[in-house]
Amino acid sequence: MSAPTKGSGSNWVGRSIRRLEDPALVIGQGRFTADLPAANWVRFARSAMASGAIKSISAPDGAMVITAADLKDVKPIRPMLHKFEYRPIGYPVLADGVVRFAGECFAAAVAPTEEEAEDIVDRIEIAIDERKPLIDSRDAIASGAPKLHPESPDNVIVQGLVKTEGFDAVWNGAHKIVEITARSRRQNATPMEPRGGHAAYEMSTGRVTLTCATQMPHLTRTAIADVLGFPESDLRVVAPDVGGGFGQKMSLAPEYVLLVWLARKHRSSFAWTEDRRENLIASFHSRDQHVSLKAAFDQNGKLLALNADILSNIGAYSCYPTTCGVEPLMAMAEMPGPYDVRQYQCRSRGVVTNTCPMAPYRGVSRPVITFTLERLMDKAAAAFGIDPIDIRRRNLIDKFPYTSAMGLVFDEASYKETLELAVEHIDVPAFRKRQQEARAKGKYLGLGFATFSERGGYGSPAFAARGMAITPGWENVELTIDPSGYVELRIGSSPHGQGLRTTLAQIIADEIGIEPSRIKVIHGDTDRTPYGWGTFASRSLVICGGATLIAAQNMRAKLIKMASHMLEAEGGDIVLEDGMAKVAGTDRSVPIAEMAREAYHQTHRFKGAIEPGMTEKGSYDPPGTFSNACHVAIVEVDVKTGKVTVERFVAAEDAGRLINPMIADGQVHGGIAQGIGNALLEEIVYDESGNILTSTLADYLPPTAHEIPVIELHHLETHTSATNTKAKGLGEGGAIGSPAAVINAVNDALAPFGVQIDEMPATPQRIRAALRAKERA
Amino acid sequence: MSEKTSVTLNINGRNFSIQVEPRRTLADAIREDCGQTGTHIGCEHGVCGACTVIVNGEPVRSCLMFAAQADGKKIRTVEGLARGDELHPMQRAFMEHHGLQCGFCTPGFLMLAVGVLEREPDIGDDELLDVLSSNLCRCTGYQNIIKAVRAAAAEMRGSK
Numbered sequence A: 001m002s003a004p005t006k007g008s009g010s011n012w013v014g015r016s017i018r019r020l021e022d023p024a025l026v027i028g029q030g031r032f033t034a035d036l037p038a039a040n041w042v043r044f045a046r047s048a049m050a051s052g053a054i055k056s057i058s059a060p061d062g063a064m065v066i067t068a069a070d071l072k073d074v075k076p077i078r079p080m081l082h083k084f085e086y087r088p089i090g091y092p093v094l095a096d097g098v099v100r101f102a103g104e105c106f107a108a109a110v111a112p113t114e115e116e117a118e119d120i121v122d123r124i125e126i127a128i129d130e131r132k133p134l135i136d137s138r139d140a141i142a143s144g145a146p147k148l149h150p151e152s153p154d155n156v157i158v159q160g161l162v163k164t165e166g167f168d169a170v171w172n173g174a175h176k177i178v179e180i181t182a183r184s185r186r187q188n189a190t191p192m193e194p195r196g197g198h199a200a201y202e203m204s205t206g207r208v209t210l211t212c213a214t215q216m217p218h219l220t221r222t223a224i225a226d227v228l229g230f231p232e233s234d235l236r237v238v239a240p241d242v243g244g245g246f247g248q249k250m251s252l253a254p255e256y257v258l259l260v261w262l263a264r265k266h267r268s269s270f271a272w273t274e275d276r277r278e279n280l281i282a283s284f285h286s287r288d289q290h291v292s293l294k295a296a297f298d299q300n301g302k303l304l305a306l307n308a309d310i311l312s313n314i315g316a317y318s319c320y321p322t323t324c325g326v327e328p329l330m331a332m333a334e335m336p337g338p339y340d341v342r343q344y345q346c347r348s349r350g351v352v353t354n355t356c357p358m359a360p361y362r363g364v365s366r367p368v369i370t371f372t373l374e375r376l377m378d379k380a381a382a383a384f385g386i387d388p389i390d391i392r393r394r395n396l397i398d399k400f401p402y403t404s405a406m407g408l409v410f411d412e413a414s415y416k417e418t419l420e421l422a423v424e425h426i427d428v429p430a431f432r433k434r435q436q437e438a439r440a441k442g443k444y445l446g447l448g449f450a451t452f453s454e455r456g457g458y459g460s461p462a463f464a465a466r467g468m469a470i471t472p473g474w475e476n477v478e479l480t481i482d483p484s485g486y487v488e489l490r491i492g493s494s495p496h497g498q499g500l501r502t503t504l505a506q507i508i509a510d511e512i513g514i515e516p517s518r519i520k521v522i523h524g525d526t527d528r529t530p531y532g533w534g535t536f537a538s539r540s541l542v543i544c545g546g547a548t549l550i551a552a553q554n555m556r557a558k559l560i561k562m563a564s565h566m567l568e569a570e571g572g573d574i575v576l577e578d579g580m581a582k583v584a585g586t587d588r589s590v591p592i593a594e595m596a597r598e599a600y601h602q603t604h605r606f607k608g609a610i611e612p613g614m615t616e617k618g619s620y621d622p623p624g625t626f627s628n629a630c631h632v633a634i635v636e637v638d639v640k641t642g643k644v645t646v647e648r649f650v651a652a653e654d655a656g657r658l659i660n661p662m663i664a665d666g667q668v669h670g671g672i673a674q675g676i677g678n679a680l681l682e683e684i685v686y687d688e689s690g691n692i693l694t695s696t697l698a699d700y701l702p703p704t705a706h707e708i709p710v711i712e713l714h715h716l717e718t719h720t721s722a723t724n725t726k727a728k729g730l731g732e733g734g735a736i737g738s739p740a741a742v743i744n745a746v747n748d749a750l751a752p753f754g755v756q757i758d759e760m761p762a763t764p765q766r767i768r769a770a771l772r773a774k775e776r777a
Numbered sequence B: 001m002s003e004k005t006s007v008t009l010n011i012n013g014r015n016f017s018i019q020v021e022p023r024r025t026l027a028d029a030i031r032e033d034c035g036q037t038g039t040h041i042g043c044e045h046g047v048c049g050a051c052t053v054i055v056n057g058e059p060v061r062s063c064l065m066f067a068a069q070a071d072g073k074k075i076r077t078v079e080g081l082a083r084g085d086e087l088h089p090m091q092r093a094f095m096e097h098h099g100l101q102c103g104f105c106t107p108g109f110l111m112l113a114v115g116v117l118e119r120e121p122d123i124g125d126d127e128l129l130d131v132l133s134s135n136l137c138r139c140t141g142y143q144n145i146i147k148a149v150r151a152a153a154a155e156m157r158g159s160k
Helices: A022-026 A114-123 A167-172 A217-228 A254-266 A276-282 A326-334 A366-384 A388-395 A415-426 A428-440 A460-465 A500-512 A540-567 A592-601 A661-680 A733-753 A764-776 B026-033 B089-096 B106-119 B125-132 B143-158
Strands: A040-046 A052-058 A064-067 A105-111 A125-130 A156-163 A176-184 A196-202 A207-212 A235-238 A269-273 A289-297 A303-315 A343-352 A444-456 A475-481 A487-491 A519-522 A574-577 A580-583 A589-591 A615-620 A625-638 A643-654 A711-716 B005-011 B014-020 B052-055 B058-061 B074-076
Touching: A022 B089, A022 B106, A040 A114, A040 A254, A040 A276, A052 A105, A105 A114, A105 A254, A156 A326, A167 A303, A167 A343, A176 A366, A196 A254, A207 A217, A207 A254, A217 A235, A217 A254, A254 A269, A289 A326, A289 A366, A303 A326, A326 A343, A326 A366, A366 A388, A366 A444, A366 A733, A388 A415, A388 A444, A415 A428, A415 A444, A415 A625, A415 A643, A415 A711, A428 A444, A444 A733, A475 A540, A475 A592, A487 A500, A487 A540, A500 A519, A500 A540, A540 A574, A540 A580, A540 A589, A540 A592, A540 A615, A580 A592, A589 A592, A625 A733, A643 A661, A643 A733, A643 A764, A661 A711, A661 A733, A661 B143, A733 A764, B005 B026, B014 B026, B026 B052, B052 B106, B058 B106, B089 B106, B089 B143, B106 B125, B106 B143, B125 B143
Parallel strands: A040 A269, A207 A235, A303 A343, A487 A519, A643 A711, B005 B074
Antiparallel strands: A040 A105, A052 A125, A064 A105, A156 A343, A176 A289, A196 A207, A196 A269, A289 A303, A444 A625, A475 A487, A475 A615, A574 A580, A580 A589, A625 A643, B005 B014, B052 B058, B052 B074
16 A cells, blocks of 8 residues: 655545544434424325326325326426437326336325325325336337337437447457357345435525435436426525435436425425335336347457447436436446457447336446456356456456547556456465365355456546536535634535545545544535535545545645745745644644634735635546456355355455545445345346336345355555546445356356356346256256 | 324333324334434335334334334333443444444444343354344445444453
8 A cells, every 4th residue: 555645744545544424323313314304294106007098096085186287387307318319208207197117106195294195195096098018128129019208219218339440350350259148137226215305495585495315416406496497596405314325316306306396386394205115116226238248259369359239128217317328328338348359349229118217326337247248258268268367367458548449548457466366365276176075065166257447437528428418527625614723625525325524534634734523524415515416426535535635735725825924934844734834843833723713814914915714616527537356256056946155255456546445445345245136136026017026125135244245355556647636436346346256156156057147136046947947958 | 093092102211202193103103203313214114124223122123013012111222322422332333343334224233233232242153143134234235234243242241
């Protein structure tokens, strides 16, 4: 680990200090949306049918029930993309004439308590002229399939096509073609706190405050003001403590629009807390993809060209703000992954079906990309009769900066080094010996590798390249030292468990010599923070952290200028540490708190040389950076039951400079645990009529402490020049590599049976079905 | 369903006399009628364990119990874990070992672990893992929760 860069101060960056977030959370003083009392509670009536025309809706007498008929002035939510044959379909706040998935809201009931509102919902009756639903994306693109939206011919609402020049010649001249057809089932991010909102009208100002479990408060404000047609300044959005998001809470919930509409119309407060069933059937889903991938190799196992066909089931509507292009277009852009391949062809389509809308979930598309590519690499290794590690060694990118066939620029990274580091810790020969011995006893062990890149900290040009109407690349921050010497940082990012308050405070502490506990980070309140984009896509520490560093450097410059004046010394001799400005090598010093006081109350002393007050801004919009890792799983498959036990998990990881290693480890642990769940357990299952069979946590299975082994984590720190903090993103990586590593290990374990599982999750049922089919054959 | 019944909940040593519908869950009563919002509700069907509190010495899922069933019983919630400003060893251990991220599941895990360790201070590591697998966390991957609980268990044994 390299030494922090600052010459003065205590060097907080790089230390595993305890989180500033924790004290309130461990004593039950966290404040989550559902903790707010409201005058009125809202429950939503949700369609039991997946598809059909609404004939009538009837509400019980005297009950307050809202339907689309009441919302004539409310526009549907219509996220925009200006490229890739995108069809901008609208997501109505309440189903308007048609229902398109089971779980879609068609009415809202209001009552003084949740229970009473639920009683009303039970008595709302809807008549639907039911149609046969489309559940699978392959059925939706079949000829003669019913059309879900008039705007979308063939039900394809976004499509990307790419082919590099010279592809055909290279493909036709290749030594060997290896191919895979992979399937990722539908999954749910499943934050422990479901979504929920509380909209309160303020009589004195006519403004509404919406408190809600969102990852992006500012954009939530913009979106709701747009949909309802009123000035944004009439709405304040607050994200208090948010109980996990993982992407699900970045997309605009139509339910929030209705809460604000109710609060404005009835000048009161209205709350809705999503229950777990709603979260599982009608929040946002993810992953559901079919991928066909072919790869051309030369005689030495060097990858020459990739040809991908990707079908993403995007559900019934497009999500705001990323649009439903988020999965298919990221798959197209990043499918070559960490491999050096100059020729690439891809067709990627997003298809509408009568299922819950899809939205980003930790890793966005890359868990599926990595799963497909890494399965393919193992198949290629087998085809060439070489070791899975060797095929990766021959093909990983090792020269930087590297421009991919899709034009992405990979900054300095350590793909091969992380692979070797992981290999070193696994002791592959010892494992192979143990595997042989175990097989002889009827125990089936497997070893699986996954190498991958994690793009993080995308700047706005990356989103512009995708044709997004909204390009969330930059962050602004405001750093203030108040007259008492306490520091407040106001950010547009909005964390939900990542420990950002602590890591940002560490960055500031190093610059201005004030310890992190005296630094408060204000986030999640549009009235108190500069416009920003919240937290998603492994961006906050990279982009908001970069803006914070700039603001802190500006503050440092101001403090040095003031101290130089007050202590009558050269700026170069001033050191900021322990809350003081000191003249190096002397006993002359002044407390920063005293300097702050003077910046507000004694500005005449500086003869106009400084601006009054103590606020500095920082703005940052980096080009983007790529983290990388190698994940390795060792599993045991019980071939009688299909049960998979993850025995060991090793991750060699490189996210650039680590600001707080403890927090970094926690992020990686959490991601890997979700990835293991995604690999083995988690699946949203629809029946033929479009109803979800996995609507409780007894059916949809996030992993428990039992399913997650001790995660052995090793870090490399390639300090990137692509960011000013030298840090790279790491929020998603854990979830990106682990499914591939686990399923490769499952396949390695099943090798003696000649059985392959190219589908995630690799559930016991799937494994047993594959084994049974082989026995029969 | 709107007929109400009188219930007295003793939460962290304080009596709350409340009027609730018979269908009111203990979790809702603790949070909404008694204002103790540290106890969280994650699934309302007894799987996630976020709502775990200690009732008469036993950790229970407060979403699976009616408030009326807890009438007169001694209930402990996360708000009662610290003594004044002095945190419980379990709370300190969670902070020390980074056993929480978003913090939503944390009160449930704290009450589960404290409840079990008070009854069974010498519980083995494997049994402890069994117990901890009854609550869900989506952020931490459990590693640090397990570390924290083992550390607190050692400290609680030491201070007996």
